[in-house]
Amino acid sequence: MKNVKYAKCVRCGKIYEAVPNLTNCVCGGILDIIYDYEYIKSVLTKDKLAARSNRSMWRYRELLPVEETTPDTPLRVGWSPLYEEPRLAGMLGIRKLWVKDDGQNPTASLKDRASAMAVAKAIEAGAKTIACSSTGNAASSLAGNAAAAGLKTYIFVPDRAPKGKVAQLMIFGANVISVKGNYEETFKMSAEAIEKYGWYNRNAAINPYLSEGKKTVALEIAEQLNWEMPDYLAISVGDGCTIAGVWKGFKDLYAIGFIDKLPRLISAQSTGCYPINRAIQEGGDWSPMEENTIADSISVGVPRNADKALMAIRESNGLAVCVTDEEILAAQRLLGRTCGVFGEPAGVTGTAALKKACEEGLIEKNATVVSVVTGNGLKDVDNAIRSAGEPLHIEPDLEKMVEGFAKRGVIVE
Secondary structure, three states, rough: OOOOEEEOOOOOOOOEEHHHHHHHHOOOEEEEEEEEEHHHHHOOOOOHHHHHOOOOOOHHHHOOOOOOOOHHHHHHOOOOOOOOHHHHHHHHOOEEEEEEHHHHHHEEEOOHHHHHHHHHHHHHHHOOOEEEEEEHHHHHHHHHHHHHHHEEEEEEEOOOOOOHHHHHHHHHOEEEEEEOHHHHHHHHHHHHHHHOOOEEEOOOOOOOHHHHHOOOOHHHHHHHHHOOOOEEEEEEEOHHHHHHHHHHHHHHHHOOOOOOOEEEEEEEEEEEEOHHHHHHOOOOOOOOOOOOOOOOHOOOOOOOOOHHHHHHHOOOOEEEEEEEEEEHHHHEEEHHHOOOOOOOHHHHHHHHHHHHHHHHOOOOOOEEEEEOOEEEHHHHHHHHHHHHHHOOOOOOOOHHHHHHHHHHHOOOO
């Protein structure tokens, strides 16, 4: 790869050759992919990018750690819509707001970006089987992207994973192991199986290439905004891989001169599980927490990508905002009713945190903000109904319809 120099441990600084099957450093630290920015500047310009018809994450190949001969993965991942939302911006009291709906990816979450990268690197490694542990979205994204590429998958999920996500896994033909335990226990079991059978490892905390896939959401946001950066970007945080990837994407663009400023990150976690945000708030390192939130995709009590996430939040002078499950459900309704965007609980946690930050005066009135919705609401219909309520159940009688709505305070007109 001409555009990649090497991989470097974020903890001890040890250097590794950027081979397809990279895992963690011998010290246990996570590796970071280091690019040759001078080379990238010599082969990529804004005009060259604008002329491309490829509307997927692979339009940014010069900024991605893949061989020139590696084919694009089959599913169309990336280039999700970025909606400007003036009405919601006014409600929040900020100058401009954009909502990035990544729930429109093939398996309905941002994690398709990481899984597409995992499939590409597995193909480079000559692997036939990929495995991971997941609370749901990483699993379904891997299953779908691997199925399209003709690869076999073994996927470990905690038994609390929503049925919608498990249904995706089964439809995509994955070998699914539902573990009677929490995410940490599920992760350990997957790690043991991967080591024993030699499967390609898609776990984001182990495979440094996955953040590189996730960073494409930042590359898209920058291009969709014509390279004019917002003041803030709000995103939900679980194991830390996504927010670290977003920051890496913005830093890459800054290094090659495509943007002239970096946004501040808003790290959004649930009060039911917030080990990364607690570390930011207390100014120290993270420690494990219990997993107790409806936002299953970010319910990670032992974040495996905490080092990169904490560095990203601190480098950006970011905010760590925690929200309750009730505030998450309220944000789900707010996005649906003002923007027409249906996000799952974990997917809208960034918007919930943004709303809270605005209410607490943490964000200035003239600020511009992007809020990323990381997953579609159809992933978890039970909590969607809990949030929005049941429909009006009546006999086929218009008068009863009017009476029923009247009891809810709705005037039919």
